[in-house]
Amino acid sequence: MSPPQANQPLPPGHQLENYRIERQLSMGGFSIVYLAYDEEDTPVAIKEYLPNSLALRSAGDVLPTISEEHRATFRHGMKCFFEEGRALAHLSHPNVVRVLNFFRANETVYMVMQYERGRTLQEHIQKHRGEIKETFIRNVFVRLLNGLREVHTHKLLHLDIKPANIYLRIDGNPVLLDFGAARQALGGEGPNLKPMYTPGYAAPEQYKAPDQLGPWTDIYAVGASMYACLGGTVPQPAIDRLEKDRFEPAAKKWVGKYSPQLLETIDWCLDLDHHERPLSVFALQKALTERQPAVNESTWIDTLGQRLRGLIKK
CATH class of the missing domain: 3.30.200.20 (Phosphorylase Kinase; domain 1)
Known part of the structure; x- marks a missing residue:
C-alpha cells in the first residue's frame, strides 16, 4: 500500500x-x-x-x-x-x-x-545534549506533573507525552501540549490507519492492551521523556522490549552523573509491567521532590578510602 x-x-x-x-x-x-x-x-x-x-x-x-x-x-x-x-x-x-x-x-x-511563546523540550535537549542538569530535570517535571495531575483529576489521559509535546515558556515554566487520546481512539479503527503513538515514549499497553490504559500509561511516557533528557537518546520502543528487552536502565547508563535516586525513579516509570510503575502522578512527584546526594554514602566512603590510600603512598 x-x-x-x-x-x-x-x-x-x-x-x-x-x-x-x-x-x-x-x-x-x-x-x-x-x-x-x-x-x-x-x-x-x-x-x-x-x-x-x-x-x-x-x-x-x-x-x-x-x-x-x-x-x-x-x-x-x-x-x-x-x-x-x-x-x-x-x-x-x-x-x-x-x-x-x-x-x-x-x-x-x-x-x-x-498560543505559547518559547520552545519545546525536544529543542532544548538537542541544543544541550548530554549537558542537562539534574535540577533542571526535577524542576521541569515536578511542575509539568502539576498539570498532569489536573488532567487525570478530570478523568482524562494525555497518551502522547514526549519532549516535542512539552513546551518551555520563556520563563521556563513547562506546558503540556497536543493531547493524543483522540489519536489513540482512532488507531484501531482499520487497516488503513497506522498506530499514531510515538515509539520509545508509548507504553506497552498502548500497543497490546488498550483496555488497560490509565495514569500509569502517561507516567511511562514521562519517564521516557526524563530519560531523553539524560543523554538525548530515546528508550528502546516498548513493543520491541516486549519481544527482546535490550533497554539499558538509567541507573546503569548514567551512574555517577546523576543521583541514584533520580535514575531509579526514571527506571521505575519505565517498568514494562504497569502494576510496577508509580500508579499516580502524586507518587511520582513525591519521588522527584525527595532530593538525595548525587553520590550515596558507600560510594563516598570508597572514594574517601582511595584518596587516603593515595596520600599514604606519597
Missing part, C-alpha cells in the same frame, strides 16, 4: 470563522496546526483534524476529499477529536495548554488554543 499523500494546509489569510490564518506551525499524520489571529488580533494556535490516511485536501481546495470507504472512520475520529476539545476546554491550569474554543467547519473540526 502506497503511503498517504500529505494534506495541503489552509493558505495564509484564509478566514476561518472568527480567525485569520497566518501560517502553518506544524503538520503530522493526524492534524495540522496553524498560527492565527482572532478579531482582537490576539495570536492563537488552531489545530485542524485532518488524518492523511483518511482525507486529502489538494492545493487550492478548502474542503478535504473523503472517500466513502473512509467516511465512517473519519467521522468517528472527528467525534473523538471534538469530545477531547470539549473536555480540555473545562481544564484551566498553567501547565496545560489552554483550549479556548472548538468548532466544526470545512467538513472537519478545529480546536483553538492559547
